[in-house]
Amino acid sequence: MNHHQQNTTAHFLIEGLNDLGIEYIFSNFGTDHAPIIEELARWDEQGRKHPKIILCPHENVAIHMAAGFAAITGRGQAVVVHVDAGTANAAMGMHNMFRGRLPVMLMAGKAPFTMRGELTGSRDNYVHFVQDPFDMASLVRPYTKWEYVLPHGVVTKEVLRRGHSMMQSDPKGPVYLTLPREVLAEKINISSMHNFEEDRYGAVSSGGIDDERAQAIASKLMSAKSPIAVTAYLGRNPEAVAALEELALLCGIQVFEFSPNYMNINRNSPCFGGFDVGKGVASADLGLLLDVDVPWLPKVVKVKSETRWLHIDVDTIKKDFPMWGFATDMRINADCASVLKQVANIIRKKADAAFHQQVATRIESFKVSSAQRKDNLHRAAQDAGKVNAISSDYLLATISKAIDQNDIVINEAIRNAPQLLNHIERTLPLTLISSAGGGLGYSGGMALGVKLACPQSRVIQIVGDGSFHFSTPTSVYAASQQYQLPIFTVVLDNGGWQAVKEAVVRVYPDGAAVHANEFQARLQGQVRQFEKIGEAFGAYGECVSDPKEVAASIARCLKAVDAGKSAVLHVQIGQQ
Ligand SMILES: Cc1ncc(C[n+]2csc(CCOP(=O)(O)OP(=O)(O)O)c2C)c(N)n1
Ligand SMILES: [Mg+2]
Numbered sequence: 001m002n003h004h005q006q007n008t009t010a011h012f013l014i015e016g017l018n019d020l021g022i023e024y025i026f027s028n029f030g031t032d033h034a035p036i037i038e039e040l041a042r043w044d045e046q047g048r049k050h051p052k053i054i055l056c057p058h059e060n061v062a063i064h065m066a067a068g069f070a071a072i073t074g075r076g077q078a079v080v081v082h083v084d085a086g087t088a089n090a091a092m093g094m095h096n097m098f099r100g101r102l103p104v105m106l107m108a109g110k111a112p113f114t115m116r117g118e119l120t121g122s123r124d125n126y127v128h129f130v131q132d133p134f135d136m137a138s139l140v141r142p143y144t145k146w147e148y149v150l151p152h153g154v155v156t157k158e159v160l161r162r163g164h165s166m167m168q169s170d171p172k173g174p175v176y177l178t179l180p181r182e183v184l185a186e187k188i189n190i191s192s193m194h195n196f197e198e199d200r201y202g203a204v205s206s207g208g209i210d211d212e213r214a215q216a217i218a219s220k221l222m223s224a225k226s227p228i229a230v231t232a233y234l235g236r237n238p239e240a241v242a243a244l245e246e247l248a249l250l251c252g253i254q255v256f257e258f259s260p261n262y263m264n265i266n267r268n269s270p271c272f273g274g275f276d277v278g279k280g281v282a283s284a285d286l287g288l289l290l291d292v293d294v295p296w297l298p299k300v301v302k303v304k305s306e307t308r309w310l311h312i313d314v315d316t317i318k319k320d321f322p323m324w325g326f327a328t329d330m331r332i333n334a335d336c337a338s339v340l341k342q343v344a345n346i347i348r349k350k351a352d353a354a355f356h357q358q359v360a361t362r363i364e365s366f367k368v369s370s371a372q373r374k375d376n377l378h379r380a381a382q383d384a385g386k387v388n389a390i391s392s393d394y395l396l397a398t399i400s401k402a403i404d405q406n407d408i409v410i411n412e413a414i415r416n417a418p419q420l421l422n423h424i425e426r427t428l429p430l431t432l433i434s435s436a437g438g439g440l441g442y443s444g445g446m447a448l449g450v451k452l453a454c455p456q457s458r459v460i461q462i463v464g465d466g467s468f469h470f471s472t473p474t475s476v477y478a479a480s481q482q483y484q485l486p487i488f489t490v491v492l493d494n495g496g497w498q499a500v501k502e503a504v505v506r507v508y509p510d511g512a513a514v515h516a517n518e519f520q521a522r523l524q525g526q527v528r529q530f531e532k533i534g535e536a537f538g539a540y541g542e543c544v545s546d547p548k549e550v551a552a553s554i555a556r557c558l559k560a561v562d563a564g565k566s567a568v569l570h571v572q573i574g575q576q
Contacts, residue, residue, distance in 0.1 A: 033184075061475040062445070063097070063106070064448075067096060070102040083108055083132075094143035097143070100435060102174070120182065148162075206334050213332060221251045224251075227251060230277050231264045232294070236430075261436045263431055267425050273366070274373050390544070399460065410461045412467045415499050445472075459487045480566045538566075
């Protein structure tokens with residue numbers, strides 16, 4: 001090798017991303033990225049393979065595409081944004097990914113620091129003076145596990161490996177790396193660039209537990225009369241779903257989900273208890289909290305003091321929650337799939353006929369509440385509603401019938417989320433995804449990222465009208481068109497922010513706002529045609545206001561999606 005042969009830092013950045021196995025760079029470029037864009041052209045010219053660039057007209061879509069891709073695959077990708085401005089636009093997505101423990105490497109260029117042409121990449125534009133804030137990383141610091149400024153090209157690959165291992169280690173999450181322009185343009189000797197292999201520098205995963213604690217959990221479960229489990233994000237790992245379904249059947253555990261980010265248990269399992277944790281808590285003598293941040297609302301759900309709680313979670317202490325407040329009797333920081341399998345193995349060996357009989361009787365008793373739940377849902381879905389006030393129960397039950405079990409639903413239905421969760425039957429892991437964070441406008445970008453990860457599945461985004469506004473939809477359908485990622489968007493139009501109205505009613509049930517029926521939550525205007533926003537970027541669009549038309553509208557939209565176009569269905573579910 002010629003020891004004086006050189007390449008730019010930007011070249012090694014691309015090479016380093018390749019080494020990490022990064023498949024996509026969701027990008028929104030600016031003046032800071034000139035050295036990267038130049039290198040990409042050189043690589044293309046030489047026919048060298050680099051991570052695929054997905055251009056996103058808005059950073060909100062870039063970061064949420066990475067979120068959707070990571071939610072399905074577990075593999076964090078790169079997002080490249082423009083200095084502080086792009087970081088600010090991506091910050092809400094960073095909040096969502098941080099709360100969802102989703103890995104992503106957000107990279108922002110940094111404005112050049114030289115002013116007189118001292119180095120390649122030196123300041124040559126007005127904005128280079130104004131896009132250099134004192135503490136750029138503070139924009140996303142509350143939402144990162146790690147942050148760094150690339151100090152010199154010679155450590156590019158080591159820094160990338162470090163950031164990648166951080167984001168992929170349990171609990172996973174976002175990292176932030178900033179790249180000064182002169183550093184990107186700097187020439188580095190090839191001979192000084194080292195490799196940092198995954199097997200020696202890679203991520204650390206949580207695993208199972210010692211036999212003693214597994215035995216303790218097993219014996220508590222075997223002596224419980226009415227065990228329940230509450231979970232929200234165990235379903236990010238299909239193996240954990242299978243382990244939970246098996247253990248629930250083995251021990252007669254009734255499983256509840258509260259504000260789930262994933263489908264955690266097959267809805268057809270006799271042990272699935274639904275989403276009303278309060279019902280389970282009322283009679284439970286033993287509760288398992290499995291990968292859950294907020295198992296219930298303490299103000300609403302009263303827990304009996306006699307109930308014992310075992311908490312198994314990738315993050316038991318909730319290290320990023322300043323306040324948490326759920327008492328547990330045994331806290332185990334571990335991987336749920338491994339622990340549940342360990343416990344099931346012990347119980348299988350210990351269980352006798354009497355235990356199996358007791359469990360069978362218990363599971364039989366679940367049938368009553370389960371049948372009642374299904375009956376209520378069936379009844380609610382019978383009434384299709386009126387013109388301009390289509391029932392969301394009916395709409396979501398109709399969508400459920402029209403889609404396949406492999407199709408993936410992204411839930412941003414907000415006040416209609418209970419209807420979505422209850423009516424859209426899911427039986428397979430990773431077919432229902434929601435954001436763990438509170439930043440609205442995630443579902444469009446996430447749907448695109450999910451479609452990228454699962455080209456064979458249909459992706460259905462169900463979103464409130466307010467959230468659709470937040471989702472930067474022109475950017476969603478532009479990217480959908482450019483990269484042939486068809487998604488089906490259903491906009492639930494209730495004329496604004498029902499959640500905001502309900503918050504006021506909860507705090508001031510007899511207040512002035514209730515009396516005046518004014519909650520500052522109506523989004524009104526003579527023309528509201530959400531479907532046209534899709535149409536403007538090549539999507540198929542429809543608006544439906546008559547319940548009789550719902551099934552046919554859905555069918556036409558799905559046909560368009562199957563033919564390769566996105567579809568936007570604007571549904572009038574009635575003014576709030
Ligand atoms: C970025 C962001 N801004 C504001 C909010 C506050 N917020 C929470 S729910 C909500 C209303 C959402 O409206 P929509 O999607 O139509 O759902 P609906 O409440 O009508 O069911 C708002 C504004 C938020 N969570 N995130
Ligand atoms: Mg709304």
